[in-house]
Amino acid sequence: REYKKAKMDDTKEDEGYDVVEHFRRLIESEPTLEKAVAAIQSLLLVVKHSKASTIMGLQVDLKAATDRLITFDENPSSVSLKAGCELFNIHVNRTSLDFPDIHECISKIVARGDDFAQMSMKSRMKIAKFGAQFIVNGCVVFTHGYSRVVCGLLTFAAKIGKQFSVVVCEGRPNGTGYKTAKFLISKSIPVKLVADVGVSVAMEKVDFVLVGANGVVESGGIISQIGTYQMAIIAKALKKPFYVASESYKFARLYPLSQNDLPETKRQLPLPPSAEHHIPDDEPLFTVSNPSSDYTPPSFISLLFTDLGVLTPSAVSDELIQLYS
Template identity: 30%
Template sequence: MSGRSSRNTGPTRIEGRQEPLLSLRWSEGKLLMLDQRLLPEEIVFLELTAPEEVWEGIHAMKVRGAPAIGIAAAYGVVLGANSYQGDEDRWLEHVLSTAEYLATSRPTAVNLFWALDRMKERAEQLAAAQHSRELRDEGLLAEAIAIHREDEEVCRKIGEHALPLFTSGMGVLTHCNAGGLATARYGTALAPFYLAQEQGIELKIYADETRPVLQGARLTAFELQQAGIDVTLLCDNMAGLVMSKGWIDAVIVGTDRIAANGDVANKIGTYSLAVLAKAHNIPFYVASPLSTIDLGTESGELIPIEERAEHEVTEGFGKRTAPAGIKVYNPSFDVTPNHLVTAIITEKGIVKPPFRDHLAALFNDKDDSLKSF
């Protein structure tokens, strides 16, 4: 199931400024999902009305980026509740079943499970209060909207905490897409770039293309170029060369899951960048909301790594580039060991080693003020 679609020729401009291209919007009982597989050539919004369509959108990477996946899944629960036609006393069972189904869409990004757990907890509260069916559905929608809005606020805070790490003239390398297309707005790793632009701080951004699906080329380069930010696209295997030339002063990436010890799961190729950064004495930063930190997973070895279809490597974007029948290994993520990570930047501040104690401390203190460890 794919849902209806609508097309735009490009992002909307308002009063001479570029309006951000958002990956997800809720409108009149439907989830509008930007089909990111078609960027940068086409801007297509899918109109989704069923949880099965949201599942397919997440699984097929029409929406991607850990925070955006979680937001989409939350709205998928709402769509499941809205379409329920059965007995009212089985409403909660149906909602919980819908959430469990959506959880099977992708295995690595912890935000998916975090958002679904929030939706399940809210559904249980609404059912226990014996609210009417209408109030239950409205309560679930309010929770999904809250998750969406909170992510935007969190991303801006991450950007505010990260910004002091960068000064005008610095060259910064990023990998995959951890921008507004992967979140509610601003992004995680890209958030300081947008805030730097607001404050007149001139950074030179380098974006890896990010094989095999080219999220860096199709999404990050597109997103930053649309915003008027200085960005240069690189093939993945050029990172070491540009580092050796002294063009890179820092690396910053997003993440799909951080283990309790500070090991970081992110898009395949991140580990290689971290090794190169270490060899060239370049700081390696990870931008992450607290919802992506998984204290229940002790180390990166325990993070499930999604493996994707071989055609992404052998027939990327419809053209065969490898011999028929060749064996393919196509993990979507890798794990960067904590000893290669300079700091983790969250909405509560900058966390440095030892990560196990300092990450746990973020959750022990409910105060949202800046923490630096």
């Protein structure tokens, strides 16, 4: 009864604030901002604009806003977005236990939330410092897709005087490899682009693999751009270290055992049509399957570079317990 009353009386969001619109504007205005951080900043404003008169009413407001954000953003990044939203809601619940007065609770949530958002945005620099230690002069780094944290790590390594080159897959069908190559070239880092089907050939000529992640799951495995898993398989077969760079707010309470256990929100990416071998869309015997993400088990991962330090996959579960307890 108390929950229903709170939901009826205390969920009137300020008409001047729309959590989804604010989230969208943040992403568009700051391309380097991670969606999980943008979601936390948007939820902070929900707290500031909430007209709830009880703690329960505030929690209902946040639950509704979180659901709207997750529904709005149906893509692979929603794994990290969900993890960020869950961490923030846990932060609110902890604060409400320490400060039962609604006004004092809100002021503490806002103060602590601002600190958390700032710490989250500084995570990439910590990761860059940890990961740069593994880059030595003359080495060749193999990466896949486009990852802000990976690009930041490589840029930092070049800035402190490391001499290295990068090999990147083209990242079909949306060409994320070209985006990575363009960015690294602008930082004066030599780049070689290879076809996705040429990973096994290119792997023999590199020193290690470095990729980002959309989410790090409880087992220490990762959910990342499609093609990451096959790259990890080839790297292990050729005895090449496979490193992952990821912020701790992407640690998610998920435990997939196979590709079939990935979140339902994964999106099918459209394949570019072939001008020479065009097949009509209405052909009944022809279908296209091209998921946007895949799952790489922890047995294929050597180390994870995070803002919490350099971790083995088995250490992720311990860090998750500390984050969520």
